[in-house]
Amino acid sequence: MAVLKVIELMANSQESWEDATKRALxxxxxxxxxxxxxxxxxxxxxxxxxxxxxxxxxxxxxxEVI
Structure with missing residues (x-):
């Protein structure tokens, strides 16, 4: 059984929402x-x-928390 954790992040980009998401990741x-x-x-x-x-x-x- 896997244990998962969720963190919340904010990011920005001058190009697009997709680019901002890629930067956060x-x-x-x-x-x-x-x-x-x-x-x-x-x-x-x-x-x-x-x-x-x-x-x-x-x-x-x-x-996943290992």
Whole structure:
């Protein structure tokens, strides 16, 4: 039986929500092993001069505790 843990992270990108998610996962992977999934809980963006300035995501990362 596996024991799983979930951590919540926030990340941003000037390119896209997908890139922000990839950045969150890349950063988490530096210190967390056995990552099983990432769940995008929330997406938002900041706006400057009528255009999207920054994409933001709030994600939940699930990993196995060994």
């Amino acid at each position: 890349a950063q988490a992977s530096k210190s967390v092993d056995n990552i099983r999934s990432v769940y995008i809980q929330e997406q938002s963006a900041t706006v400057r001069d009528g255009k999207i300035d920054e994409y933001r995501v709030n994600v939940k990362v699930t990993f």
